[in-house]
Amino acid sequence: MNPSGGLQWHWRAWRSQALWRPTCEQISTSLEQLEPSASELLLIGASAGWMMPSNWLQRFSKVTTWDIDPLAAPLFRWRHAAALKASGSELVCRTGDALDCLDRLLRSEPRACVFFDNVLGQYRFHCKDTQQASRKIGRLVRSLRGREWGALHEAYSGPVRRQRRGAGVPAMQRRLHGSADSAAADQAWLGQLGATGEWLDHLTSNVFREGTMVSHIAWPFKPDYCHWLQVGWVRH
Numbered sequence: 116m117n118p119s120g121g122l123q124w125h126w127r128a129w130r131s132q133a134l135w136r137p138t139c140e141q142i143s144t145s146l147e148q149l150e151p152s153a154s155e156l157l158l159i160g161a162s163a164g165w166m167m168p169s170n171w172l173q174r175f176s177k178v179t180t181w182d183i184d185p186l187a188a189p190l191f192r193w194r195h196a197a198a199l200k201a202s203g204s205e206l207v208c209r210t211g212d213a214l215d216c217l218d219r220l221l222r223s224e225p226r227a228c229v230f231f232d233n234v235l236g237q238y239r240f241h242c243k244d245t246q247q248a249s250r251k252i253g254r255l256v257r258s259l260r261g262r263e264w265g266a267l268h269e270a271y272s273g274p275v276r277r278q279r280r281g282a283g284v285p286a287m288q289r290r291l292h293g294s295a296d297s298a299a300a301d302q303a304w305l306g307q308l309g310a311t312g313e314w315l316d317h318l319t320s321n322v323f324r325e326g327t328m329v330s331h332i333a334w335p336f337k338p339d340y341c342h343w344l345q346v347g348w349v350r351h
Contacts, residue, residue, distance in 0.1 A: 121184055128165040131336075135166065138334045138344070141286045142267065143168040145330035145346040152350075153228035153263055157181070157220065159213045160234025163190030166267075167232060169198035177205040179224065181213035214238075214251075218258055229264035236269030236317035236342075249318050256322060265348035266322060272342040273314030275335070284308055287331040291323055291347075308333055308341050323347045 128135075146168060154176045161167070161180035172178050172195060180191055188208035199206045213220055214234070221229070235252060242248040284307045289300065323329055327347050334342040 122186065124184075125163060125165075125186055125190060128163065132165075134335055134338070138332060139166050139168070141330070141332045142166055142344070142346065143171065145286065145288075145332065146171040148330075149265060149348045151175075151228045151263060151265075151348070153226060155179070155224065155227035157213075157224050157227040157229045158232055159217075159229065160232045160237075161191055161208075162187050162233065164194050164232070167195070169195050173198060173202035173204055175204055177207070177227070179207045179209065179227065181209045181211060181220070183210070183212050185210050214255060217255060221258070221262065229259065229262060231264075231266040231268065233267055233269070233344075235266055235322055236319050239318050245318060252318060252322065259349070261351055263348075263350055265346070267344060267346045268319050268322065269317040269334075270319055270331075270343045270345045271314045271316055272336070272340065273310060274312040274339055275341045276309040276311055277339045284333040286333075288328065289331075291327050291329050292325050304331065305343075308343075310341070314343075319345065323349065 147170075151174075156172070156175040156178045158164075158167075158172075158178060158180045159182075161182050162184065163186070164172075164180075178199060180188065182188065182191075188210055191208055192206065196206055235255075238252055239245055239248040242251060284304070287300065287304050289297070291297075323345070327349060329345050329347040332344040332346065334344050336342050
């Protein structure tokens with residue numbers, strides 16, 4: 116069983132489209148601000164593209180998706196194939212663990228930029244412990260040196276007061292750096308989310324190097340539980 120996907124995930128995503136719509140709109144806005152120089156996209160962890168805007172995918176001449184979930188490919192085609200066909204973009208959907216063979220995939224797709232779609236924050240659930248997950252994420256990021264790539268992933272997640280939900284909280288965009296001002300901004304943003312209790316660290320704090328412009332987006336996964344998403348892009 117996939118600990119972070121599968122039929123249960125797709126059912127929740129389909130059922131939660133209204134609740135997640137503000138988050139999807141903020142993701143779309145963040146992606147539109149990115150300007151990849153590559154004409155091809157290697158999309159890893161694509162799932163069904165429930166939170167991925169078709170219009171961003173349409174800027175690429177070829178989109179190749181990878182996901183370990185066998186339901187991901189047909190559902191991704193169902194959601195995005197028509198739009199990609201309309202823009203003349205080629206769509207190729209693969210099933211498999213792209214993270215385990217990333218070096219080979221990078222060699223096989225030399226003209227493609229890479230985007231990790233809501234997968235890196237799930238790594239901890241696929242490893243035996245947090246130390247192994249952190250090491251694997253670090254090795255993955257190092258393998259991308261010299262490559263144009265980006266990611267959407269969870270940074271943290273935790274309970275929120277039900278009446279707040281976090282759905283209407285504006286995205287926060289800033290460059291990553293470890294200053295006291297940044298820590299204060301993070302705490303203020305958590306306050307807007309109505310955060311309460313203990314939050315889970317998804318081990319992605321070092322995915323983007325210092326100075327990277329990152330969008331921080333609230334994802335009300337459930338009415339009383341919110342994910343803190345990050346969207347960023349690395350030129351080279």
